[in-house]
Amino acid sequence: MATQHDEPTVDISAEHKDLTFRLELGDALAGAALLAFAVTFWVLGADIDDGGGYGVGAATFPRGIALLLGIGALVLLANGLVHLFGPPSGHLVTIGRPLHVIAGMGLMLAFAPAMRHLGYYPTMGVFLAALLWVADCRRPLHILAYVAGFLLFSKIVFEMILSIPLP
Amino acid sequence: MLKFLLRTAAIAAAIAIMPAGARADFPDKPIRYLLHVSPGGATDVMARKLAIAMEKILGVPLVVENKPGGRGATQLAELAAAKPDGYTIGAVTSTHIGAFNQTLKQYKVDSFDWIARLVNEPYLIVVNKDSKITSMKDLVEAANAKPGSVVMAGFVRGSGGHFAWEIMAKSADLDSKKVRWVPFDSVGDAVTAALGNHAEVAIAYVDLVKTHVQAGNLRVVAVMSDKRVPQFPDVPTLKEQGYAADTSWQQMRGIIGPKGIPEPIKAKLAEAVKQALETPELKAYMEESALIPAFQGPADFTANAQRENAVTKEWMTTLGLTR
Amino acid sequence: MIDGFLAGLSAFSSWQVMAGLLGGVVIGYVVGALPGLSAGVGMALLIPFTFGLDPVVSVVMLVSLYMASEYSGAIPAILMNTPGEPSSAITALDGYPMRERGEAGEALTLSILGSAVGSIISTLLLIFTVMWMTKIALAFGPTEYFALAVLGLSLISTLAGHSILRGFIALLFGLLLTTVGADPVDGVMRYVFTDNLLGGFPFIAALIGLFALSEVLRMLESPGDRVTPLKELPGLTAQFGLLKPHAGNLVRSTFIGYILGVIPGAGATIASITAYSVQKRLSKSPETFGKGNPEGVVAAETANNACMPGALAPMLALGIPGKASTAVLVGALAIQGVRPGPLIFTQHPEIPYSIYIALLVGMPFMVLLGLFGSRLWVRLTTIPASVVTGIVAATCLLGTYSESNDIFAIGVAVGFGIVGYLLSKVDIEPAPIVLALVLGYMMESNFRRSLVMSGDDMGVFLREPISAICLVLAAVIFVAPLIQNLLTWRRRRGERDIRPGVETEVSR
Numbered sequence A: 001m002a003t004q005h006d007e008p009t010v011d012i013s014a015e016h017k018d019l020t021f022r023l024e025l026g027d028a029l030a031g032a033a034l035l036a037f038a039v040t041f042w043v044l045g046a047d048i049d050d051g052g053g054y055g056v057g058a059a060t061f062p063r064g065i066a067l068l069l070g071i072g073a074l075v076l077l078a079n080g081l082v083h084l085f086g087p088p089s090g091h092l093v094t095i096g097r098p099l100h101v102i103a104g105m106g107l108m109l110a111f112a113p114a115m116r117h118l119g120y121y122p123t124m125g126v127f128l129a130a131l132l133w134v135a136d137c138r139r140p141l142h143i144l145a146y147v148a149g150f151l152l153f154s155k156i157v158f159e160m161i162l163s164i165p166l167p
Numbered sequence B: 001m002l003k004f005l006l007r008t009a010a011i012a013a014a015i016a017i018m019p020a021g022a023r024a025d026f027p028d029k030p031i032r033y034l035l036h037v038s039p040g041g042a043t044d045v046m047a048r049k050l051a052i053a054m055e056k057i058l059g060v061p062l063v064v065e066n067k068p069g070g071r072g073a074t075q076l077a078e079l080a081a082a083k084p085d086g087y088t089i090g091a092v093t094s095t096h097i098g099a100f101n102q103t104l105k106q107y108k109v110d111s112f113d114w115i116a117r118l119v120n121e122p123y124l125i126v127v128n129k130d131s132k133i134t135s136m137k138d139l140v141e142a143a144n145a146k147p148g149s150v151v152m153a154g155f156v157r158g159s160g161g162h163f164a165w166e167i168m169a170k171s172a173d174l175d176s177k178k179v180r181w182v183p184f185d186s187v188g189d190a191v192t193a194a195l196g197n198h199a200e201v202a203i204a205y206v207d208l209v210k211t212h213v214q215a216g217n218l219r220v221v222a223v224m225s226d227k228r229v230p231q232f233p234d235v236p237t238l239k240e241q242g243y244a245a246d247t248s249w250q251q252m253r254g255i256i257g258p259k260g261i262p263e264p265i266k267a268k269l270a271e272a273v274k275q276a277l278e279t280p281e282l283k284a285y286m287e288e289s290a291l292i293p294a295f296q297g298p299a300d301f302t303a304n305a306q307r308e309n310a311v312t313k314e315w316m317t318t319l320g321l322t323r
Numbered sequence C: 001m002i003d004g005f006l007a008g009l010s011a012f013s014s015w016q017v018m019a020g021l022l023g024g025v026v027i028g029y030v031v032g033a034l035p036g037l038s039a040g041v042g043m044a045l046l047i048p049f050t051f052g053l054d055p056v057v058s059v060v061m062l063v064s065l066y067m068a069s070e071y072s073g074a075i076p077a078i079l080m081n082t083p084g085e086p087s088s089a090i091t092a093l094d095g096y097p098m099r100e101r102g103e104a105g106e107a108l109t110l111s112i113l114g115s116a117v118g119s120i121i122s123t124l125l126l127i128f129t130v131m132w133m134t135k136i137a138l139a140f141g142p143t144e145y146f147a148l149a150v151l152g153l154s155l156i157s158t159l160a161g162h163s164i165l166r167g168f169i170a171l172l173f174g175l176l177l178t179t180v181g182a183d184p185v186d187g188v189m190r191y192v193f194t195d196n197l198l199g200g201f202p203f204i205a206a207l208i209g210l211f212a213l214s215e216v217l218r219m220l221e222s223p224g225d226r227v228t229p230l231k232e233l234p235g236l237t238a239q240f241g242l243l244k245p246h247a248g249n250l251v252r253s254t255f256i257g258y259i260l261g262v263i264p265g266a267g268a269t270i271a272s273i274t275a276y277s278v279q280k281r282l283s284k285s286p287e288t289f290g291k292g293n294p295e296g297v298v299a300a301e302t303a304n305n306a307c308m309p310g311a312l313a314p315m316l317a318l319g320i321p322g323k324a325s326t327a328v329l330v331g332a333l334a335i336q337g338v339r340p341g342p343l344i345f346t347q348h349p350e351i352p353y354s355i356y357i358a359l360l361v362g363m364p365f366m367v368l369l370g371l372f373g374s375r376l377w378v379r380l381t382t383i384p385a386s387v388v389t390g391i392v393a394a395t396c397l398l399g400t401y402s403e404s405n406d407i408f409a410i411g412v413a414v415g416f417g418i419v420g421y422l423l424s425k426v427d428i429e430p431a432p433i434v435l436a437l438v439l440g441y442m443m444e445s446n447f448r449r450s451l452v453m454s455g456d457d458m459g460v461f462l463r464e465p466i467s468a469i470c471l472v473l474a475a476v477i478f479v480a481p482l483i484q485n486l487l488t489w490r491r492r493r494g495e496r497d498i499r500p501g502v503e504t505e506v507s508r
Helices: A023-045 A060-084 A098-118 A120-134 A140-161 B002-016 B042-058 B070-081 B094-100 B136-145 B160-171 B187-195 B206-214 B263-277 B280-288 B298-318 C002-012 C015-033 C039-050 C055-072 C074-080 C088-100 C104-139 C142-154 C164-178 C203-219 C236-241 C244-262 C267-282 C294-318 C324-335 C350-382 C385-404 C407-425 C430-454 C465-495
Strands: A019-022 A092-095 B031-035 B062-066 B088-093 B112-121 B123-128 B150-154 B179-183 B201-205 B218-223 B251-258 B292-296
Touching: A019 A023, A023 A060, A023 A092, A023 C164, A023 C407, A060 C164, A060 C430, A098 A120, A098 C203, A098 C385, A098 C407, A120 A140, A120 C385, A140 C385, B031 B042, B031 B070, B042 B062, B042 B088, B042 B112, B042 B263, B042 B280, B042 C324, B070 B088, B070 B094, B070 B251, B088 B094, B088 B112, B094 B160, B094 B298, B112 B263, B112 B298, B123 B136, B123 B160, B123 B187, B123 B206, B136 B150, B136 B218, B150 B160, B150 B187, B160 B179, B160 B201, B160 B298, B179 C430, B187 B201, B187 B206, B187 B218, B201 B206, B206 B218, B251 B263, B251 B298, B263 B280, B263 B292, B263 B298, B280 B292, B292 B298, C002 C015, C002 C350, C015 C039, C015 C055, C015 C074, C015 C350, C039 C055, C039 C324, C055 C074, C055 C104, C055 C294, C055 C324, C055 C350, C074 C088, C074 C104, C074 C203, C074 C294, C074 C350, C088 C104, C088 C203, C088 C267, C088 C294, C088 C430, C104 C236, C104 C244, C104 C294, C104 C350, C142 C267, C142 C430, C142 C465, C164 C430, C203 C385, C203 C407, C203 C430, C244 C267, C244 C294, C267 C294, C267 C430, C294 C324, C294 C350, C385 C407, C407 C430
Parallel strands: B031 B062, B031 B088, B150 B179, B150 B201
Antiparallel strands: A019 A092, B088 B251, B112 B251, B112 B292, B123 B201, B123 B218
């Protein structure tokens, strides 16, 4: 997705697998994403019923803000693109260990649907064990102890003391 | 999501037609009581009081769960997906019926089983103490003399309070051009606006304004009820003031459940509600909070909900809110 | 007043009241420290237990819970960038960088002592000005709330950090998100893709995502066996000494917190943001804010704890619950047959006065718990990062669920976590997003409400004095730093062709 960019000023980090790219590229990507977001809100905003007979209706604010955000995102995008083809500014975005981060995101994203279908305890057990593994806690016994400890904590503090039912 | 709901509904239906023997001794486990409000408000307090009383009658715990969010959407989604076995029930108010016609159109009165009505609460109109308005007649005259000079504070458009005002307004030949409805985030916020004289007039409940009226910060102009309310014996009813508004439109609170609860279970729950409402604790609470006991069993309550729904629909159309 | 105090004091001679006080403090301490479980939720969970209790016992217990949780939200904020209470998100801005430098002990000490000072001065203010404060509370109607929200949003120019453009983008992004849900005036749907969004994005879930879950992702970037250095804490008396350089900050932040507490609907988060921004403006080293300046921690924590007694003023004297937690208090009192409102001081004087006494007596307990606790809590920082990562993520997901018993909220938290993480990679920070999430709804709903009331007359915002003052102030606050920034940018540009806004160690 992003180009590796060798710069003399790059920090030599502990791992070689770090994903590093110029901030300009990051700006362009973020600008494009936010622009798409703003455009979506602007377009969908047209469907909001703006009746009611008053000058400022339900769609005025969202569409106005979407317009401003769109302009801001466009500036960010344009700025990024212009500088991308210019001389490098030396500002870099570094994502350390991108695979670990993506694994973490995946686990978090899977949590809500899993909890809906499997219930709290199995989901949390698997999630915590997997996340600990991703975060470099590799001793099975430790993982087991932490997971068991946390589930016990949920049971005692949340379900029993605070009486919040966990599905 | 929809698929999931449909599947749950199918499973629920399958369970509902199981032989009655399987659930002869209802209830034998805790009952979940889902609320659409955050803890602490009047609806929450009433529900918790009721739960305590019903626990003693039914012999199993009633677990009150607050499921606020989406103006009832969170609560109703969970309720609709629950098994119709009587072990999941939910609080209902007039606001829900408004929502069925406005924001939550996927639900109808028919989507749920109406188990029992608990209480009614009359709407009333209050004004700031500095206002020149002292009676409904003054209000009408002020609005006619200078249309738009009087604004009425209340909850969102299409809420029970809004219709209550429109019903009163109709009896006085006022329309929304003469008196504009200003929606606040809650009836409490509307009353606060009247206290601060940001809005001259507000719609409210007895309980909300009782102490402010006693302290002289607010004045009651009209009560939407056939009889004078004991808290404000000096305030004449609308009829006494010469306005023939339909006073049956009041804020209702009740209990509903997912569609398809077997009749005997509904009857047992309704009976428990009826007995609970007659306990001294709840009687005292209702009197203190100016709630009018208005128990109805499943059949009457369903009919009443249908009627209220029809009135709501009519007003939604009249006011152009059915978009 | 003396009579009232005597009534309150006599109530405190019973052991049940003292037990309620201690119980409330301890439960509040735990509830506040758990992300997702805010003061209001914690108090609501206690309500069923208060049924059988005496009114004074139950109110003392709930108030001390409220007080304790407002403080203890700072603990996870400092240690793990996880706000335990919404308002402690602002504490995290500087508290967490301090902890990364090994100054967790100092940050925790400052937060408890700042909280204590804020809370005690504010309680004294409450006792003497409660009746007078009702006028302030009632002076705010839709027009004034709109102007107040604009004033709050103008703080963006302080919070935005080095890049105004990025600050604005973050703010607008947040504002756009607040428009999701059923519209506040007409009730029509806006961007409601699922019914769960009818009420908009759940705020606490969004906050946990933006701060804690995005931090979890950042922690995954580096190997899990590292531990942060930890500087030794000085002895107990020297711990108190840490507060010395912050006297002015404490007084200012307390007043800001108290006044914003009094205004219903403003609340602790706005108080924290305001005090933080004011302190940043007045600080000798504003550029270190957000990078671990202790002044930021003191300002945020003092203000949010000073806010709490302030919020009790309209609740007691008018029966107006300004926010979720005071709404629960009103409910708890209603269960006992006590109606807060104009008559409470004559009909039930023991209630307000026992609240005052609880706040004053409870605070020393809090401080002890906090100071000894801070010695214990800092040990957490010596746990390997891998374990912290896992436990923080798990606690946040659990806490998010239990705030509203809604699985959807977990999805919201995760979404905000990932988006917040990615945006922070290009220096779009979470603080302006939070500012927007807090104020967006207040601004829009009151703007439109005002126009409905005035019959579409915009002039109303300048005719009402409070609103006019707020708006002018907002314009000044907003424009001043922009000019300042523009000048710096010009100067820098003159020196060398460097893009503005990016936070850099420019070689000069």
